[in-house]
Structure formats: structure tokens, C-alpha cells
Amino acid sequence: MKTIRVNSYDVVIDSGIMDKCGEMIKNVTKAQRFAVIADDNVAPLYMDRVTASLANEGLSGESFVFVHGEKSKCSETLQFIYSFLAAKHFTRTDCIIALGGGVTGDMAGYAAATYLRGIDLIQIPTSLLAQVDSSVGGKTAIDLPEGKNLVGAFKRPDLVLIDTDTLKTLPEHFFIDGMGEVVKYGMIKSAPLFDKLCGYDIESIKDVIDDIIYECVSIKRDVVEADEHEKGERALLNFGHTLGHSIEQYYHYTLSHGRAVAKGMELVTGIAEEHGLCEKGLGAKLAACLDRYRLRIDIEPSLSQLGGAVLNDKKRQGDDIGIVVCSEVGKSSVVKMPVETFLSYLG
């Protein structure tokens, strides 16, 4: 079992800890009642194991299940969650458990941040993407019709439980999805991680995935502790995300986040190379690594078609936008430029 302390909470990584979750949860919250929120893919696999483990400790777990998919990460589902909590008389001393992938963690986390102005929150991420990225660091959000993650809050979980056994039941395309963020960590912060990734492929990486998750969470810990509320350093985690979000929006969120971000990383690195913002050949290195994880895709929209959505990007500050650029593998910075300049780069 590996534990990483982030700010005020632990991220625990091990295989099979799902069945011990009640015991571990009991140590971090005084809550007696738990709303376990999961989508209809994850609930049949893990809901009973979580509520059974809670029951073993004398804790009560009530399940809330919603339809899977990014489209559910919206105001309507959130209202259903609030109504569920209110109808069941959940109070400030009760707790939400987010059991699932990024959508569940974001939305259940946001509910925990805002219901009664905040109640306790446990994250049990079951997708690779959620394990290496979204469950750690306290960002929660829902989407608006106008764009992704436009409404949200910073909410520290009280515990993050990563059961790596869940990856065995994870459909292949979700595993690929998560690898997009893993490659991102290598690109922005760790040449050793990137080099390691270049020595494996989508199959063989699974043998060392516990270590890979540990390395990613460690990088995220460093970044989040330096800048919890994204005033500076934390923005580096958005590498590939500005164009990635535009791509997701273009496809109405039918394309996976990881693949969209991978394409975003490729595109922004291409632009960086073209305009002398990074070393020559970086795009090819990145492409070779992405290839190993089936993360290179063709997309319909041209670069210029992706520009419109950039205007609603959270990273925009007035007339400027901060674009994350890697100058070489493992080194990244935010390049601030007028929105107009960035749009002209897109052509």
C-alpha cells in the first residue's frame, strides 16, 4: 500500500482496498451516513462492495445512481443529487462518496462542496483518468451548455482511495483515455516518466501501472501544494486542455477527454514548434509516445474552427490567454499572449 499526503488528506493506492474502504473512511470523517454516488456502469460493479464495507463498520450508505457520460455532468443531474440529499435529510455531518470516473468525481465533488455550503467528501476513483488526475487536487465542476467545467468549486476531499484492481474491469478505451493524462505529466514535469512511457505500450504498461499512478499523483501533489487555487503553477496541468476542450465541445463530448487532450497536446506543440517556443523535434517525440498508447487520432475540425470555443476558456484573462507550452520534455511554462495572437496562430 502506497500513501501520498496532499495538503490535508491522504491518497492511498493499493489493489483490493475497495473492500476495506469502510474502515479507512471511518478514520477520516465523523460522518455516520454516506451518499454513495455512481453512474450506471460503475454501480453494478462496485456499489454493493462499498456499502457492504461501510455496513461492516456500522455506517449507513445510500446509493444514488445516474446515467453514465459527460452529458450527465450538468445542472439537471446536480439538482437530482441535491433533491436526493434533502429528501433523505442529509446534514452537515454526513458525507458524500464519489465512486467512479472523472464525471462522477467532478459532479459528486461539486455537490459535496455546495450542499449545505459543504459536507465531507471521499473520492474512490475507478478510472485511470480519475486516479491519476481528477480525484486529486480538489477541483470540482459541472458543465454548462456553453462549455465544460464552467461552474465549480475547490473542495478538498477527506480521503482518496485508489483501488488499482478497478483497472482490470475498465474498458480498453477508458484505459487509453487515462494514458493521455499520464503522458501529459511526463511532458510537463518529468522526463524520466516520459522516457519510461516510451519503453512500454498500451499492454505492457499495465504490469507497472501502480508505480505509474504513484508517480503521476506525486507530480500532481507537488503542483497542487504549490498552487492549490490555480493562480500560477497549477495551470501547467492544463497542457493540451485549451484546444482539448474545444475538440471535446466540437464533438459534443462524444470523443474521450484523454484523446481530446492528447490531440490538444499535439496541436499546441505543433504551434509551439512553428513559432520557436520549443525545441525542434518535440512534436515528433510526443507523437511517438502517444502512438504507443493509441492516442493519436484524426479530427474533423481545422485549427481555426477550434478558435471560437477558446473565447470561453477559463484560462482566458480579459483580453489575454495563458497557453501551456513545453519547451522540451519535462519542462513547461504558461505563455501569456493576447487572445488575438493565439487565434492568429490557429490560422
Added chain:
Amino acid sequence: MKTIRVNSYDVVIDSGIMDKCGEMIKNVTKAQRFAVIADDNVAPLYMDRVTASLANEGLSGESFVFVHGEKSKCSETLQFIYSFLAAKHFTRTDCIIALGGGVTGDMAGYAAATYLRGIDLIQIPTSLLAQVDSSVGGKTAIDLPEGKNLVGAFKRPDLVLIDTDTLKTLPEHFFIDGMGEVVKYGMIKSAPLFDKLCGYDIESIKDVIDDIIYECVSIKRDVVEADEHEKGERALLNFGHTLGHSIEQYYHYTLSHGRAVAKGMELVTGIAEEHGLCEKGLGAKLAACLDRYRLRIDIEPSLSQLGGAVLNDKKRQGDDIGIVVCSEVGKSSVVKMPVETFLSYLG
């Protein structure tokens, strides 16, 4: 001009400062664009003066107007605000101005707390209730069908501008409404304030209202600085609110908050006297003071009918509930008891 520093922001009290708001706002935020949110009662009176003052400083103000009333403090109006902000491409460096009473401050404040995970916020409260209470201290919220203020966030404003001239246009029943909270401050924390209130009435108090507001905000400052996130002391501000919220809910929010809270204070003080939790005669003292401000009302529901809503009260903690009780004028504490006990007190 009187200024009270609360945590990290100033509360400025003066007559006529509405027309100088642009200058004062410019000193506390780097924002260039402002969404000025007001209801359809307040907007015709003050919107142009606020945007004109912003324009004088070269700042842009875009107005969002919604239908007045507690019923608007809901998820639907919030979605309209989010869509407005997104459609106008408001970014993290822009700012919301809440111009109006408690409903506006709560809802616009909550929008500022959550849009893009938080943008700057200026409160310009125009009702007595908002000036003495809801605009200060950072509590923001919207209502759910299941109860009031069940979804919210703590969000410090960057500035609170109290223009006491607005009270001259405030309809009488709104002024009475605010006096409910003023009497509350005397009851929970200040015998001198309570005694002063007993020397005026609803007409004559207006001559000294600037001083009264200053005293109330000072009390609130002390309470909020001691306990910003309502872990203890701050709960005292909820005196009368548990039953007050039940009464409001019974009347579907057609009864004013101040009058409902006044009735709640009377009822809970009656219960306290009956069960030896306060000095004899306190109920009569409170009633005499409330009489001066036309705050004594008859209500339809019996005490026992008000019990159901208590189960959804935010102050409930698991099976217990904290009830604020004044032992004498100016002295208050939270009495924790099983919900069942409190319900039995209600009969």
C-alpha cells in the same frame, strides 16, 4: 463615511456613495468588466447610477435583471446568470456586482463563488436586511424546493458598499423586515443596542439608522471573524432562524424573512422560558421591543406543524440539532439537543 474591516475586505457605510462606487470598486479589484445583477424593483432605481459610475472610471458594466422575490433565488435563475456570463465571455478576471437586497446578494454572490470556480464580487446592499446582515460575512446560497439556502458557498466579497440613502426609497415593509435582524443583534450580543432600540420606534429609528447599521455590522464582524465557516460562534446569528425558516416555508416565502425570524425569536424564547433555559420575563421584553417595529404577527401553523421542516434544517447534525437560545438580553448560546427533544418541545 464609516468603514469596518471584516477579514480581508471593507464594509463602507455612507449616504450617497452609490454615485462614487466606480472609484471605490476600482481600488479593490483589477477587473475591467462587471456584471451588475439586480431585481426588477431595484434595477430601475439604481442600475444606471452604478453603470454610470463604473463608466466614469473607464469600466464596463453589463446589467442582468431578474424578477424580484425569494422564488427567484433558485436553480433556474442561477442558470440564467451562468448563461449570461458565459455568453458575454466573462472571465476569471472579471467581477460580479450584487445590487439589491438579500435575495440578490445571496444568489449573485453564489454565482460569483462558483462561475469559473470563483470570480470577484462586490456587494451593494440596498435593503436594511442586506445592509445589516446578509451582505456581510460571505454566506451565499440559493434555495431548493426542499428548503431555504440548502445549496451555497462561503464567498468573501471584495467590498461591501452600504449607501444608506437607499433606505429612503425602501418600501416600509422591507424596512420593518430589516429591523427583525437588528433586534436579533441586540438580543444575541448587545444589551446596549437592545436598550437603544427600546427607546425608538419604526419612524424615529430612521434618524439614527446609520449608527444602528454600524453597530450591527460591527457585531457581525466580531462573530464572523471568530468563526467564518460556522463551526461554532457564528451559529448565534441563527437566533430565531430555525423556526423562522419553517414559518417561511409554511407560507411558501410569501411572509417576509424579518417577520418570520421575529416570530421565530418569540417562539423559541417562549420555549426557552417554559423549559428554564432563560430568565423569566425575557419573552415579554422581546415582545415589547418587536412591537415598536411592527414585528409581532399572528401565524396560522401551530408549533407542532413547524416541526417537519426542522428535519431539513442546516443546523441539524445527525440526530442532534443546535438551537440558539438567549439566556438574557445580549447573551446567547447554542443549546445542542436531540431532534426528538426539540420536536417534543414543539408539542
